[in-house]
Amino acid sequence: MTRRFQRVAGAVGAFALFAFLVVQAAPAAHRGASASTAHPCVVATGSGDQAFVRNFNPFNSGSMRDFTQGGIYETLVVSTAFGGGHIYPVLAKSLAYSENGKALRITIQPNARWSDGKKLTVQDVVYSLTAGRQDKYMDRIGLTADNSNIASVKAAGRNVVVIRFKQVDSTFVGSVLSSVFIVPQAIWSKVKNVADFTNPNPVGSGPFTRITRFNGQDYVLSKNPNYWQKGLPRIGCVERIAAASNDAALLQIVNGEADWTHNFVPNVEKAYIAHDKKNYHASYLGVGLPIDLFFDLTKYPYSIPAFRKGVSQAIDRQKVVKLGEYGYAPAVNALGIETIYPKWLDPKLKPLAKKLATYNPTAAKQAFTGAGFTYKGGDLYDPKGDRVAFQIHVIGGWSDWVASLQIIAKNLQDVGIDASVKLEPDWGAWQPNAMSTKFVTLLWNFGGNDITPYAYFFSHYDPSTNLGPGVDAAATGNWEHYSNAQGAALLRQFKATLSVKKQKQIAYKLQKIWLDNLPGIPLFVGPRWSTYSTKYFTGYPTYKNPYVDPIFSTGNQVEKILLSLRRS
Amino acid sequence: MRFILRRLTFYGIALWAAITLNFVLPRLMPGSPLDGLLLRYQDVIRSNPAILTQLKAQLGAADEPIWRAYPHYLGDVFTGNLGISTAQGVPVSEVIGNTLPWSIFLVGTGFLLSFVVGTTLGMFAAWRRGGFTDNAITPLLMALQSFPAFFLSLLAVYFLGLKAGWFPIQHAYANDTEVGLSRHFLADAFRHAQLPILVIVAISAGGWLLGMRNVMINTISEDYITMAQAKGLRDRRVMTRYAARNAILPPLTGFAAFFASAVGGLILVEVVFSYPGVGLTIQQAALGHDYPLVQALLLLLAVTVLVANLIMDLVYAVLDPRVRTAS
Numbered sequence: 001m002t003r004r005f006q007r008v009a010g011a012v013g014a015f016a017l018f019a020f021l022v023v024q025a026a027p028a029a030h031r032g033a034s035a036s037t038a039h040p041c042v043v044a045t046g047s048g049d050q051a052f053v054r055n056f057n058p059f060n061s062g063s064m065r066d067f068t069q070g071g072i073y074e075t076l077v078v079s080t081a082f083g084g085g086h087i088y089p090v091l092a093k094s095l096a097y098s099e100n101g102k103a104l105r106i107t108i109q110p111n112a113r114w115s116d117g118k119k120l121t122v123q124d125v126v127y128s129l130t131a132g133r134q135d136k137y138m139d140r141i142g143l144t145a146d147n148s149n150i151a152s153v154k155a156a157g158r159n160v161v162v163i164r165f166k167q168v169d170s171t172f173v174g175s176v177l178s179s180v181f182i183v184p185q186a187i188w189s190k191v192k193n194v195a196d197f198t199n200p201n202p203v204g205s206g207p208f209t210r211i212t213r214f215n216g217q218d219y220v221l222s223k224n225p226n227y228w229q230k231g232l233p234r235i236g237c238v239e240r241i242a243a244a245s246n247d248a249a250l251l252q253i254v255n256g257e258a259d260w261t262h263n264f265v266p267n268v269e270k271a272y273i274a275h276d277k278k279n280y281h282a283s284y285l286g287v288g289l290p291i292d293l294f295f296d297l298t299k300y301p302y303s304i305p306a307f308r309k310g311v312s313q314a315i316d317r318q319k320v321v322k323l324g325e326y327g328y329a330p331a332v333n334a335l336g337i338e339t340i341y342p343k344w345l346d347p348k349l350k351p352l353a354k355k356l357a358t359y360n361p362t363a364a365k366q367a368f369t370g371a372g373f374t375y376k377g378g379d380l381y382d383p384k385g386d387r388v389a390f391q392i393h394v395i396g397g398w399s400d401w402v403a404s405l406q407i408i409a410k411n412l413q414d415v416g417i418d419a420s421v422k423l424e425p426d427w428g429a430w431q432p433n434a435m436s437t438k439f440v441t442l443l444w445n446f447g448g449n450d451i452t453p454y455a456y457f458f459s460h461y462d463p464s465t466n467l468g469p470g471v472d473a474a475a476t477g478n479w480e481h482y483s484n485a486q487g488a489a490l491l492r493q494f495k496a497t498l499s500v501k502k503q504k505q506i507a508y509k510l511q512k513i514w515l516d517n518l519p520g521i522p523l524f525v526g527p528r529w530s531t532y533s534t535k536y537f538t539g540y541p542t543y544k545n546p547y548v549d550p551i552f553s554t555g556n557q558v559e560k561i562l563l564s565l566r567r568s
Numbered sequence: 569m570r571f572i573l574r575r576l577t578f579y580g581i582a583l584w585a586a587i588t589l590n591f592v593l594p595r596l597m598p599g600s601p602l603d604g605l606l607l608r609y610q611d612v613i614r615s616n617p618a619i620l621t622q623l624k625a626q627l628g629a630a631d632e633p634i635w636r637a638y639p640h641y642l643g644d645v646f647t648g649n650l651g652i653s654t655a656q657g658v659p660v661s662e663v664i665g666n667t668l669p670w671s672i673f674l675v676g677t678g679f680l681l682s683f684v685v686g687t688t689l690g691m692f693a694a695w696r697r698g699g700f701t702d703n704a705i706t707p708l709l710m711a712l713q714s715f716p717a718f719f720l721s722l723l724a725v726y727f728l729g730l731k732a733g734w735f736p737i738q739h740a741y742a743n744d745t746e747v748g749l750s751r752h753f754l755a756d757a758f759r760h761a762q763l764p765i766l767v768i769v770a771i772s773a774g775g776w777l778l779g780m781r782n783v784m785i786n787t788i789s790e791d792y793i794t795m796a797q798a799k800g801l802r803d804r805r806v807m808t809r810y811a812a813r814n815a816i817l818p819p820l821t822g823f824a825a826f827f828a829s830a831v832g833g834l835i836l837v838e839v840v841f842s843y844p845g846v847g848l849t850i851q852q853a854a855l856g857h858d859y860p861l862v863q864a865l866l867l868l869l870a871v872t873v874l875v876a877n878l879i880m881d882l883v884y885a886v887l888d889p890r891v892r893t894a895s
Contacts, residue, residue, distance in 0.1 A: 050852040051667050051844035053656040063657030198658055216666055216844040218743040241743050244842035244852070248738055251730065257743075427855055 041239035045258035051216035070559035072204035085451035115209035127185035290336030292520030306371030314364035324404025336522025346508035380416030389418035446477030461487030586870035651860035671845035678768030686776020694784035713774030717833030721840035779819035
């Protein structure tokens with residue numbers, strides 16, 4: 001018994017040691033081989049990846065694999081706010097409004113095919129648009145909503161689909177149609193519960209539909225041999241490898257294993273670019289919606305517009321972006337949208353937007369006292385006589401936001417506000433109270449896929465987005481629990497006209513309302529981080545040519561990138 | 569037999585407590601399970617914000633009163649129905665099926681190896697007290713043991729992996745390796761496991777060494793050792809059969825407790841090495857508000873520790889006859 005026990009233990013130990021040594025010696029050849037492999041695919045990496053699960057359901061962007069949207073499945077159009085705003089036709093060959101804008105005629109690409117070789121028909125398109133009737137989970141056009149604006153979706157001939165609206169909807173193509181992925185009716189009409197369907201063997205119309213490798217830490221999508229656009233894609237495959245963290249991903253991009261990521265890399269020049277100055281690039285687009293300081297506007301004294309204006313003028317944005325944001329994120333004016341919607345700005349409002357965002361503690365104090373606030377020995381008291389004091393909460397690990405907020409808190413102390421930064425340990429501790437603005441916090445803005453500022457203003461003015469104080473506003477982006485009747489009426493007019501000229505006039509008024517009320521305090525652009533290596537492939541969106549959003553995991557814009565990539 | 573029955577009863581109660589705690593904990597966490605669930609519905613919500621209220625009512629089934637939710641939960645646990653991972657969109661059991669084997673492989677090998685290495689070295693250190701093993705290796709392993717697991721992992725990745733290039737720095741196998749029972753795959757998986765295992769051994773062998781050494785020093789002064797030597801038995805035989813066999817019992821009891829604490833450190837080792845096991849998954853799931861997955865994995869860890877304890881009890885009963893008869 002003893003003897004046996006000892007022998008077993010000895011054997012196990014010997015085997016383990018043996019395995020250790022043998023394996024240590026053996027695959028040295030393999031190591032050399034992998035370094036010199038041809039690098040056949042564009043390799044993208046992420047952050048915070050769990051072991052990959054085979055899920056290619058384009059309706060479930062919360063858990064589908066990257067490139068399901070845009071790689072396997074396509075939309076009729078791709079819309080982007082980047083590069084000045086574009087709507088690129090994809091499966092739609094052309095779009096035309098008729099019947100005074102109440103009907104949208106979509107002519108589809110006649111030669112589009114599914115990856116199984118079958119023809120992509122007009123019925124497939126009608127099915128995908130109306131799939132909400134089969135399962136609400138597939139509804140992307142608000143078809144099943146109580147007050148749906150869709151009157152009908154019908155095929156008209158072999159290649160034309162007509163969508164009729166109850167009222168004209170000028171935002172439909174840019175913000176709704178661009179999010180409808182076209183799927184084969186023959187397959188999806190048989191799916192019982194779309195939310196739980198993982199679609200392990202996808203049939204799509206996109207450029208990369210063949211899953212030629214799939215394991216827990218790596219998968220490869222290879223070229224669709226039946227792809228309908230001649231000569232595209234120009235590369236054979238796109239590969240996604242797993243990275244548990246930003247640090248893990250950084251190792252992968254530095255040693256050249258991965259080409260493409262969209263993680264934030266602090267001090268990117270030294271940490272990444274310096275390793276291969278010729279091929280390694282970082283495109284930190286200074287274009288995007290702003291990050292704002294948000295208060296709950298149902299609370300006193302945050303409800304006073306002059307208070308918000310005073311706070312805005314008390315903040316030294318230049319210092320914040322230089323020291324807090326490493327200089328990557330440009331400061332914005334009080335409108336916040338000048339980088340992403342430059343064509344839509346009212347030139348007459350520019351001086352005011354600039355003034356309200358210019359560091360001027362004296363003007364800030366005047367704004368406070370003008371609204372009935374008082375100073376006692378340098379401390380600010382609201383008109384009701386209470387000391388103005390708040391903590392701004394942020395996740396301790398978000399070092400750029402922490403640094404920015406420390407500057408902001410100091411700025412606010414200088415104008416008599418008892419402001420301080422409170423660090424939260426993690427997302428779980430921060431998110432519920434932040435996204436309901438139970439405490440003051442920095443947050444993002446919504447509406448980045450729209451080619452007009454409609455969605456941005458909608459998320460702050462329309463009463464339907466105002467879920468009320470204390471409610472998590474993650475679904476609408478109206479963090480401040482604000483609505484504006486006049487703004488909402490203007491937005492309805494905006495939606496109801498197809499005339500860009502009229503839309504611009506309305507947009508000017510929407511901007512005036514923003515500057516009068518300042519529901520959020522725009523500080524700096526929420527930059528779109530991306531690092532890419534041109535060692536093997538080129539064609540990525542660059543700082544100079546941001547033709548779409550460089551972040552590959554958000555929706556269908558990535559298809560434009562996948563189709564423009566080529567061997568360098 | 570009565571001993572085993574008594575232990576089994578105890579473990580039954582402990583299991584129930586673990587399951588109940590697992591039911592209660594997520595309900596005490598900040599935030600709501602709804603946040604994770606809504607993630608799956610974000611596209612629909614964007615096109616039709618009104619659906620939110622509808623969804624909440626629908627998902628509100630999860631908000632049923634505790635007295636009804638608890639029996640539900642117990643039933644689900646025992647039928648293996650652990651829900652659907654909100655971040656991955658597949659049943660939790662599938663996620664566990666994909667990740668658990670990697671952890672078992674990594675931890676199993678790491679623990680076995682550190683046990684063998686630690687106790688063997690501890691035996692030698694005690695037998696030749698003040699010799700080379702005792703003077704050089706004991707302090708070295710003790711020093712390594714005092715490093716936090718993630719820190720030692722980072723050091724290992726940086727110096728042994730990145731700078732020296734001796735080991736792969738992340739993942740469980742090379743990306744272009746086909747997963748399967750091929751020789752190439754197994755060799756590759758072993759290669760990728762080396763550095764994490766080395767870290768686990770470096771961290772946990774010290775505990776074994778010290779435990780073994782200290783007990784063994786006492787054992788050596790026992791009369792039966794002198795007796796054995798007086799009989800003229802070979803030195804090695806006295807060391808292994810007489811001293812070591814008796815000395816190994818107390819450290820072995822510590823195994824289970826040791827195991828429990830090491831599982832915590834393991835999570836961080838897996839995170840540093842991007843190793844696709846349970847530790848990495850639990851970290852990502854917690855960050856992603858994937859409540860069903862977090863809950864299932866915590867339960868899994870609790871059950872693992874309980875089972876480890878149970879096995880140790882049984883092994884102890886086999887090794888030490890006094891335990892069997894004591895009751």
